Each structure stands twice: as structure tokens, then as C-alpha cells.
Amino acid sequence: MFDALSERLRQTLGALTGRGRVSEADVEAAMREVRLALLEADVNFKVVRDFVARVRERAVGASVLESLTAGQQVVKIVHEELISLLSAGDRSFRLTGSPAVVLLVGLQGSGKTTTSAKLARHVVRLGRRPILVAADPYRPAAAEQLQALGVALDLPVHRSAAGVPVLQIVREGMEAARRLSRDVVIVDTAGRLTVDEALMAEISAIAAAVTPAETLLVVDAMTGQEAVAVAQAFAAAVPVTGLVLTKIDGDARGGAALSISAVTGVPVKFMGTGEKTDALELFHPDRLAGRILGMGDVLTLVERAQETFDQKQAARLEEKIRTASFTLEDFLDQLQQIQKMGPLDQVMGMLPGFGGMAKEAQAAVERGDLRRVEAIIRSMTPRERRDPSVLNASRRRRIAIGSATTLPDVNRLVKQFGEMQKMMKQLSAGNRRSAGPGLFGRR
Ligand SMILES: Nc1nc2c(ncn2[C@@H]2O[C@H](COP(=O)(O)OP(=O)(O)OP(=O)(O)O)[C@@H](O)[C@H]2O)c(=O)[nH]1
Ligand SMILES: [Mg+2]
DSSP states (O other), X not given: OOHHHHXXXXXXXXXHHTSSOOOHHHHXXXXXXXXXXXXXXXXXXXXXXXXXXXXXXXXXXXXXXXXXXXXHHHHHHHHHHHHHHHOOSOOOOOOOSSSXXXXXXXXXXXXXXXXXXXXXXXXXXXXXXXXXXXXXXXXXXXXXXXXXXXXXHTOOEEOOOTTOOHHHHHHHHHHHHHHTTOSEEEEEEOOOSSOOHHXXXXXXXXXXXXXXXXXXXXXXXXXTHHHHHHHHHHHHHSOOOEEEEEOTTSOSOOHHHHHHHHHHOOOEXXXXXXXXXXXXXEOOHHHHHHHHTTOOOHHHHHHHXXXXXXXXXXXXXXXXXXXXXXXXXXXXXXXXXXXXXXXXXXXXXXSTTTGGGHHHHHHHHHHTHHXXXXXXXXXXXXXXXXXXXXXXXXXXXXXXXXXXOXXXXXXXXXXXXXXXXXXXXXXXXXXXXXXXXXXXXXX
């Protein structure tokens, strides 16, 4: 999602930063492009109108245009306004009450059940003890789906026999929570095809019976402008405390997702980025804005790296980089770790300055470049991995044959590694902070 928008904004803003002086006409031209890019990405037209007006007002101010870095400043203004567009409301996730109740509501298929499980996992990581409640009396399959997710996460699920009214299910769920000393109750409700009175009445009744700490509206980000209308209808009928945007990993244009908060005033609290239960991210407006503008998303990457990397290993690695004793062996480890972090284009897209290279990187993976690199390193002796300077022509030929690659492939890798080492030496000699320790998973 957001790829096309990101690409266009990057082009427009890139042109702006590429020149020395910026005139009012340049800003106007760029704003026209930004407006078109947002509209094409399906951002709500009122939201676009206000956004462009705010950026223009700030950007054509004399102090900006007269400065030598006018282009960059305009980009900064766009970035800031994009953040504020995404920042409506209070995003904190409150688990008050004992037990704290989290109620998930939304249309059919929006992702409520999946999100219930994802949230349960998140809540466990916060050190709490959740129970899942299947408050869908209409479809036995719905309760089964939740139960299967609960089993996979090793968490209790409360469900009732078919036909038990929804309020009773929820009450029994609360009792089960007390009995099992669970301090967070996550209630998965039934969806409907459209917003209707029966659905709203049901949700209102549940909300009245258990006073949820959070009532989260789950919205499928793939549904376009309709999602905005749905969110408005829900927010008008029940006290929605936050939004969960699901299927952000899809290839819809994404603009609707960017508009919902601005239109409804309800904060986005979480984003669903995949079908698995670990594919839930806290919503960070600054990071999403940065990602869209190609400014990278180092923080998300760092978090993901922290989950993937073993901390001790990360510390050893950083030490090696600092002392410039990083070898091809370490490089091989690193390649494998990075591949564990997710599809390379996603990982690269989050690195500042690499946004544009993300596709290329993924293509490299698909072409098997990384596998080739791995094969080459595996064909080296430990000594060669530690010290590639011993790699004379005959050793290189042997490696090429051993790894079923070619001599130019081997030469290229050795050369690239040499350059990388040089860079690491510079980093370690210079500013340590800028060496980006986060990249390798250290706080
Ligand atoms: N790619 C992707 N798929 C998702 C995400 N969240 C949910 N899904 C998928 O969307 C489909 C519907 O998800 P559910 O969680 O069953 O939706 P629901 O709102 O509980 O549906 P009903 O109970 O029928 O109203 C499933 O196939 C999920 O795997 C997400 O963030 N990304
Ligand atoms: Mg469901």
C-alpha cells in the first residue's frame, strides 16, 4: 500500500530539493502535483484541499523562500503536515479496569477475529493476561476460528453454545476471566455486511454491559472511500476509542486509510500488516509519513530487528563493526538474519535513502543474487572468510567452481565486501552514533 503515492510524492519533492533557489511558482507547481498525487491515491478530497492549503500557506512564507534550503524546508513542511494529518486524537492504548475490556467492532470480514488474536498477543507482551471471548452467536465457525487462534497462542477462549444471546456470552466471558484470573478481556463481535440498526444496538448493549476500556473499530484499509463513511457511521453510534486499519499490506491505493482519522477525529491505534498473529504494528504517524515520503522508517526496522536478532549476537556484531573486524563469515550470518526479518523490499523500504532501491533489492533476491553470494561465501575456507586478501586468482577460480558461479561473480563480491569494510572503518573511526547501531538491533 502507499507505493504509488510514495513514488509520486518522492518525485515531486525530489525535484524541489534538487534545485538551488525555489520560487513561489515552483512551490505552486509542486503543490499541484502533491494535490493530484493525494487525490489519485484516493485520499478524501476535503482532506486533500485542507492539507494543500496548509502546506502552501506555510511554504510560500518569505522566510522559507528566501532561505538557501527552501526545497528541503518545503519537504519538511509536507512531512510535518502529513504527520499532523495522521495524528488526530489520543493514540494511547488504555487497559484500565479489572478486568480491562477491549471490544472489537466492524463490518464483516474487516479483520476483527484476526485482530483479536493479534491484540491478545500484543497484550501478553505488555505483561498482561488476556482471555478471548467469541461474541458471535450467529456463526459457530466464527467461534471456532477464534478458538483455533487462541490455541495457537496458548490463550484461553470463552465461547458459548449456539443460540446463547450475545449479552449472556459476554457476561459469561467476564466470569470466565475472573475464574481464570485474566485481567484483559478481548471481545470479538459479529460483523454485518452493512452498518445497520441491529448491529449498532447489539454493540451499544455490549458496551453498556461491560464498559470497555477500548472500543476499537476494525477497518479494512482496502475498501477505499467507503471505509471513511463506515467509520463515520460507527463513531456516531458507539463511543469508538480507536481504529485498527487492517490489510495495510495489500495493494490498494491507501488514501482512504490516510483520511479516516482526519475526517472522524478518531485516532488510529494499530495497523494490521498481514494475516499472521504477529502482523500488528502500533500506529506511528511520524513513521508512516516518513515511509510515504521515502524518508525511511528506521525505528520500525529497529524494532523488527530487535525481535529477530538475538541481543547478545547483536552486541558482538556491533563490537566487530566498531573494531572493523567484521568478516565474510559475519556477512553471511547477517544476510541470513536480514532475510528472516521479512521480504527484503519491505526491509529496504524502511531504510532512509533506500526507499527507491527497495524494488531493486527484491528483484535481486528473486534473481537469486543473495543465494549466489551465500554459495560463494560457503565455498571459501574459514581463513579466506576471515581475510579475503589471501584470495589470489587460483583460489577465486576454485571458489567460482565450488559455488557454481563465475569468476566475475566472485570478484564482484570480494570487491563489494572490501568497500563495505572500508566504510565500516570510516564509521568506526568517526562518529559512532551515526554508525546506526540500531540497524543491528541494539538499543
Ligand atoms: N493480508 C491481511 N489479511 C488480513 C489482515 N487482517 C485480516 N486479514 C484477513 O482477512 C480475512 C477476514 O479476517 P477475519 O479476522 O476473519 O475478519 P472478521 O472481521 O472477523 O470477519 P467476520 O467475523 O466474518 O465479520 C481473513 O482471511 C484474514 O486472514 C491483515 O492485516 N492483512
Ligand atoms: Mg470474525
